Structure formats: C-alpha cells, structure tokens
Amino acid sequence: MSPAPMSPEEQVQAALKALADHDRPRESQTTAQQIFRLRPVSRWKTGTGYAVLAAAAAIVALLLRTPAAPVLPTPVSQVVSQPAAVVPEPAAPEAAFAKTDVVMAVPVRRTRASAPVRREVVTEFFSLMDAPPPFERGQLLRVVVPASTMRSVGLPVNPDRWSERIQADVLVGEEGMARAIRFVSYQE
C-alpha cells in the first residue's frame, strides 16, 4: 500500500525540515576567546593611556623644574562626586575659545600676586572613553599637556603650536582611568 501523496505544503515542509536537520550540527569554528580579544576596547584604552602618559610626563617635567619656578598646584585634586562633572558646563561666553583658532599660548608660569587678576576659562569636558562605566567618584587633576592633545579630542590646533604646553583638567575615576579632559585658558 503506497503512502498518501503529500500536498505541496507538506513537501515544502519536509524539504525544509531535511535541510534544517542536515545543518543542525554545523557551527562556527571561531572560538569565543578569539572574538572576545577582538572586542574594541583598545581604542579608548589607548586614548586613556596616552592621556595618563601625557599627564605623568607633565607632572615629572614640573617636578624637575628649578624651585624658583612657580609650580602649578599639581595635582590640585578636588574630590568630584557627581557624574554631572562630565556633562558640558553652561556655556559661558569664553567657553567658546576652544572652537576658535586661539589655540592658546597659555602662560604656564604664574605672575605674582600684585599682577592683575586673571580669570580662568575652561572648555567643556571631552570624554576620553567611548563607553565609560557609571561614574561615582573621582579626582580632577590639573596637568600640563602638549597642545596637540587638543587634536585628539577633535579640536582644531595650529600645527605650529602642537608642541606648546597648555593646562588641562583630567577627570580620573576612582578606578584610576582618565575619563574626560578639559582645557584651561586665562583671561585678564
């Protein structure tokens, strides 16, 4: 006795089931370890590394100066407890300086107390991490970095001034990673 003929729908289902059964054991040959090592964390790690290196180099350079030279308050550590510190600050009129070509001949040496008072102007914070973990506490370190650092966060810098040194505040999280940076200038 011959089996009942299959409808076209049943034939399609049977064909698809056969293909699914045939493919079921097939899997990727790539291992999880290989993929995990390819995950793109290196970019911000590298950026963070550069920032930390630059900060360390600047601190060392400051320490090696003659005692007579006025030394920046390094590190001027303020305890920052609000994640909002990374959020751009309210736009002061001076805050736009980073967008201009006045890429800052920031005098690192400070004048004496009798000199006219200079006002500090800062840019907004620029994140140094692509996907930072939640921020709880950290420190704000005042450091001196080459002006070329501004390029790394996308700010325009005149190539002639890449080697100039400028001041910056680096926000370092409790875990020790540099999360954000802002640049400092002074106005009389």
Next chain:
Amino acid sequence: MASRAEVLTSAPVASVTMTADQQQTDPELLTQALAGREDRFAELYGRRQGGVFRFALQMSGSVAVAEDVTQETFLALLTHGTRFDPARGSVAAFLYGIARNVVLRRLEHERRFEQEEDSCADGDVLDDLTRSQSIERVREAVLCLPPVYREVIVLCDLQETSYEEAATALACPIGTVRSRLNRGRAMLAQKLCITLSVSPCRERQTVRSLE
C-alpha cells in the same frame, strides 16, 4: 505540604545538581560579558553561536560568509550590547537582528561587486536534476528566494524561532512575518516544483528521500 514534598522528591536530579552558573539567563550572561567577564561571554557564545552561524549560512549559502557574519555579530554584541532591551525581545532575537543586518550588507556588497551567476534561473532545472544531493537543491531553492522571504523562512522554518522572535529580529510586525512566511513557502514550493516537475515520480521520490 505533602504535595510540596512530592514535587521536591520527584524533581529531576539534573535540576538539583544544576549550578548557579548554568541557570543564568542570556541577559544576565550578556550583562556580565559586557562588564568584561570572558567566561560569561564564552557561555553565551556557546549557547547562541550555532543558531547565528546557521542563520548566516542559510541566508548566504557560504560557510566563509557565515563565519565572518558570526564573528561580526558577536563583536557587535560586545560593542553595542548595552542597546539590548529585554522588554523588546530575547537576546537570541537581538543577535538574529544584528546577524541579519550583517548578512544583508554582505549580500548587497557581493551583488554589487561580483558577477551575477543566476544559478536559480529556470534554465538550470536540468543541472539541478543532475545533482546528487537533494539537500543542496533545497538549499539553493532557499537561496533563490528574495532576502525578505528568505529570512523569514530561515528564521521560522529552519531555525524554528517563534513568530515573535522573528518579528523582533526583523523589526517588523508579526503579521508581516506570517504573510512573508506564507508567500515565501509558496515561492519555495514553486521553485521546488519547477525543479521536480520534470518527473512527478521523481519529485515524490526526492521528497521522500529528504524525510
């Protein structure tokens, strides 16, 4: 109380000996993998890579493409995994959604830069008949479907995902999944019938041989 005791004693041993790690859900594993736990990623990968690989293989027909797509999909999971929202669907559906985008991009790229070899044309019926493996004929019929129908066939019929998961992965309503599935099956039947209709006896024999 007695019934409670019964349930406990009749529980399968496997569930009693199961460790906490084995009970972790996909979203939990994903969260821990995103926090840098390689072992959790490996576990999630072990669970889901087969489905993603087969989806890519059945969509593209190429093992090499399937390998690339699997790798790209899980890399994207590690990069953009924070976008996963459990309220919108499962991790599997999220992965299929990523894999689908990667596959379609690859198919589009290959269609643009490679010579089109339309092996699915009706003129190849006789060639198809000379092929020894019926499975490969079915695979080619699936590959001949337009991508919008192919992806629902692959997801719902070959990967056996639910309509809901497929809808999440394809970012379309369930009704669309159903209608595309019906249309895709009809097109597949037509293609298989074209292949097999030369000899009705052979058609029946081929389908039987697939079972």
